[in-house]
Amino acid sequence: xxxxxxxxxxxxxxxxxxxxxxxxxxxxxxxxxxxxxxxxxxxxxxxxxxxxxxxxxxxxxxxxxxxxxxxxxxxxxxxxxxxxxxxxxxxxxxxxxxxxxxxxxxxxxxxxxxxxxxxxxxxxxxxxxxxxxxxxxxxxxxxxxxxxxxxxxxxxxxxxxxxxxxxxxxxxxxxxxxxxxxxxxxxxxxxxxxxxxxxxxxxxxxxxxxxxxxxxxxxxxxxxxxxxxxxxxxxxxxxxxxxxxxxxxxxxxxxxxxxxxxxxxxxxxxxxxxxxxxxxxxxxxxxxxxxxxxxxxxxxxxxxxxxxxx
Amino acid sequence: xxxxxxxxxxxxxxxxxxxxxxxxxxxxxxxxxxxxxxxxxxxxxxxxxxxxxxxxxxxxxxxxxxxxxxxxxxxxxxxxxxxxxxxxxxxxxxxxxxxxxxxxxxxxxxxxxxxxxxxxxxxxxxxxxxxxxxxxxxxxxxxxxxxxxxxxxxxxxxxxxxxxxxxxxxxxxxxxxxxxxxxxxxxxxxxxxxxxxxxxxxxxxxxxxxxxxxxxxxxxxxxxxxxxxxxxxxxxxxxxxxxxxxxxxxxxxxxxxxxxxxxxxxxxxxxxxxxxxxxxxxxxxxxxxxxxxxxxxxxxxxxxxxxxxxxxxxxxxxxxxxxxxxxxxxxxxxxxxxxxxxxxxxxxxxxxxxxxxxxxxxxxxxxxxxxxxxxxxxxxxxxxxxxxxxxxxxxxxxxxxxxxxxxxxxxxxxxxxxxxxxxxxxxxxxxxxxxxxxxxx
Numbered sequence: 001x002x003x004x005x006x007x008x009x010x011x012x013x014x015x016x017x018x019x020x021x022x023x024x025x026x027x028x029x030x031x032x033x034x035x036x037x038x039x040x041x042x043x044x045x046x047x048x049x050x051x052x053x054x055x056x057x058x059x060x061x062x063x064x065x066x067x068x069x070x071x072x073x074x075x076x077x078x079x080x081x082x083x084x085x086x087x088x089x090x091x092x093x094x095x096x097x098x099x100x101x102x103x104x105x106x107x108x109x110x111x112x113x114x115x116x117x118x119x120x121x122x123x124x125x126x127x128x129x130x131x132x133x134x135x136x137x138x139x140x141x142x143x144x145x146x147x148x149x150x151x152x153x154x155x156x157x158x159x160x161x162x163x164x165x166x167x168x169x170x171x172x173x174x175x176x177x178x179x180x181x182x183x184x185x186x187x188x189x190x191x192x193x194x195x196x197x198x199x200x201x202x203x204x205x206x207x208x209x210x211x212x213x214x215x216x217x218x219x220x221x222x223x224x225x226x227x228x229x230x231x232x233x234x235x236x237x238x239x240x241x242x243x244x245x246x247x248x249x250x251x252x253x254x255x256x257x258x259x260x261x262x263x264x265x266x267x268x269x270x271x272x273x274x275x276x277x278x279x280x281x282x283x284x285x286x287x288x289x290x291x292x293x294x295x296x297x298x299x300x301x302x303x304x305x306x307x308x309x310x
Numbered sequence: 311x312x313x314x315x316x317x318x319x320x321x322x323x324x325x326x327x328x329x330x331x332x333x334x335x336x337x338x339x340x341x342x343x344x345x346x347x348x349x350x351x352x353x354x355x356x357x358x359x360x361x362x363x364x365x366x367x368x369x370x371x372x373x374x375x376x377x378x379x380x381x382x383x384x385x386x387x388x389x390x391x392x393x394x395x396x397x398x399x400x401x402x403x404x405x406x407x408x409x410x411x412x413x414x415x416x417x418x419x420x421x422x423x424x425x426x427x428x429x430x431x432x433x434x435x436x437x438x439x440x441x442x443x444x445x446x447x448x449x450x451x452x453x454x455x456x457x458x459x460x461x462x463x464x465x466x467x468x469x470x471x472x473x474x475x476x477x478x479x480x481x482x483x484x485x486x487x488x489x490x491x492x493x494x495x496x497x498x499x500x501x502x503x504x505x506x507x508x509x510x511x512x513x514x515x516x517x518x519x520x521x522x523x524x525x526x527x528x529x530x531x532x533x534x535x536x537x538x539x540x541x542x543x544x545x546x547x548x549x550x551x552x553x554x555x556x557x558x559x560x561x562x563x564x565x566x567x568x569x570x571x572x573x574x575x576x577x578x579x580x581x582x583x584x585x586x587x588x589x590x591x592x593x594x595x596x597x598x599x600x601x602x603x604x605x606x607x608x609x610x611x612x613x614x615x616x617x618x619x620x621x622x623x624x625x626x627x628x629x630x631x632x633x634x635x636x637x638x639x640x641x642x643x644x645x646x647x648x649x650x651x652x653x654x655x656x657x658x659x660x661x662x663x664x665x666x667x668x669x670x671x672x673x674x675x676x677x678x679x680x681x682x683x684x685x686x687x688x689x690x691x692x693x694x695x696x697x698x699x700x701x702x703x704x705x706x707x708x709x710x711x712x713x714x715x716x717x718x719x720x721x722x723x724x725x726x727x728x729x730x731x732x733x734x735x736x737x738x739x740x741x742x743x744x745x746x747x748x749x750x751x
Contacts, residue, residue, distance in 0.1 A: 259720025
């Protein structure tokens with residue numbers, strides 16, 4: 001996972017420093033260069049070295065006890081994994097479903113919670129609360145609640161004579177159940193970002209639109225939606241990255257099961273790591289890193305360009 | 311607690327005196343207090359059964375060796391535990407003594423490099439040859455048994471069998487016929503229990519069938535290790551395990567809540583007669599002893615049947631073992647060896663009999679089965695007496711594919727057909743063999 005985080009974390013400072021001399025000619029850095037050394041050392045030890053050594057170990061058969069260089073065999077092996085196709089499909093389904101649901105629900109909730117309603121502060125707290133709870137805790141809680149045979153949800157459904165789905169034991173449903181829990185947990189952040197975006201829209205626009213006789217839908221469609229675009233971009237990027245590398249909730253609820261039906265790339269990698277295939281799982285992490293970059297860079301460029309056009 | 315705080319005070323006092331003394335103190339290690347007392351650590355798995363056994367062993371050992379204290383550490387079992395073991399051993403941070411599987415899982419720990427060779431210890435001569443083989447490499451013997459051997463077979467409720475007038479099946483067809491009869495006439499008793507809430511339990515149809523494979527082809531395990539194309543799971547005789555599991559699912563013989571039932575719930579169902587038959591490791595009888603002590607005598611066991619009665623044999627697991635990490639040296643190593651020896655002495659056997667409830671014959675002559683052992687031990691002994699036993703594959707070959715439990719959940723839930731599951735497992739085995747660096751893969 002660190003491999004995926006490190007380079008993106010490193011990028012902003014690098015671009016900023018390279019821009020400074022161009023932008024403000026002649027102005028030297030405020031700090032002497034030794035001032036940067038502690039941060040640079042920490043960055044090297046904890047991010048750069050592990051990242052590059054993981055590229056090396058992805059080319060080896062590694063048992064922790066000894067290392068054997070095997071070239072690209074791990075990558076070939078990884079792409080031959082029988083579960084890989086399922087895992088890739090599931091990863092994308094999961095990423096896009098959770099991301100889309102968070103945008104729609106988050107925007108709707110943000111509209112509600114920026115409006116003049118009773119108990120607004122309390123409701124904002126309630127929506128945000130799941131974000132603060134540990135993901136594993138949420139996973140185990142929902143696993144108990146949604147137990148197909150003894151869980152409270154299906155007991156209530158059974159009492160009402162409704163069908164009782166095998167929430168996380170039905171192969172067709174397991175992934176979507178986890179995605180729904182993920183949305184429940186993460187929608188608070190999306191709502192918060194959207195609320196900030198909505199509040200930042202100047203009031204004059206709404207007043208002017210009402211003067212011109214625009215209805216609620218028209219105001220939303222033509223003012224709110226375009227002007228919260230930066231917030232939408234942030235929510236999409238954050239939840240898509242989160243969705244593509246999601247692991248903890250899936251592991252807590254289904255462990256990729258039943259069988260391999262709710263496996264995502266991260267859980268396949270984790271299982272390989274558990275099985276002691278350290279080189280192979282490192283190769284998987286390198287691939288996940290490349291995939292996340294390959295998806296996120298175009299999405300980010302597209303969304304930012306849209307933002308600039310406004 | 312007072313022990314710790316005294317030591318803390320001492321450390322602070324020494325630190326105050328001089329940095330040099332402090333360095334000397336830390337080099338001496340945390341456990342030695344200078345008066346001959348030694349502290350060693352013992353690692354076991356964190357479930358109730360293992361923890362209780364370890365506590366009883368430590369208590370008895372400390373009573374017999376007052377100058378040695380043993381600190382109990384626990385960690386999860388399963389693949390998560392396997393990984394922790396490897397990490398701790400490769401970084402030299404393993405506890406002094408630890409409890410772990412024998413056979414193929416031990417081989418993956420690279421024992422020659424990471425464990426202390428115990429082949430010169432006295433208790434080794436008491437061990438059975440079968441057990442010696444599964445804790446040894448070409449260079450040494452590394453483990454002492456903890457617990458008795460056990461079977462992977464069908465545990466069944468004798469009351470249900472008596473009420474329906476059923477006979478012990480010796481062929482797969484008889485087993486299916488029995489199960490169909492339980493389904494039809496058992497008033498809601500689940501014919502076959504499955505518990506995929508604990509995925510490892512799904513493997514028994516395959517793993518528990520292995521004695522039948524060996525009965526049909528004695529060379530199978532050796533050929534399998536050597537990557538012989540004739541010994542693959544997609545082909546008979548080994549394919550039977552996957553095919554049987556699919557057939558039992560297709561015929562609707564499992565309990566309704568099999569996708570989420572846990573092992574403990576299944577043991578409860580078996581003990582109370584809510585379920586009739588459960589392919590399981592007999593060592594889990596410990597759960598019934600703990601939770602349903604009145605029902606222990608109702609539980610019997612028979613081998614997972616092969617297609618032909620002549621091939622039906624019961625699959626036997628060797629017990630787990632106790633090992634000493636190579637990082638353990640000096641006084642601690644002596645103390646650790648004493649601890650391992652104690653576990654295999656008559657006092658240690660008493661602890662095993664009292665807390666571990668043998669579920670099969672012991673593998674050391676130092677221990678004998680007590681008279682009050684669970685009834686199913688007699689059933690297993692009968693197979694030994696008639697020579698109808700075979701070792702589980704993990705004790706005959708170093709290769710066990712890590713994904714078997716997920717594959718068998720998929721086969722047993724009707725998600726993957728048996729043929730496809732068997733082929734996936736052959737691939738999984740290949741990966742493991744390559745990781746182990748075996749020749750011919």
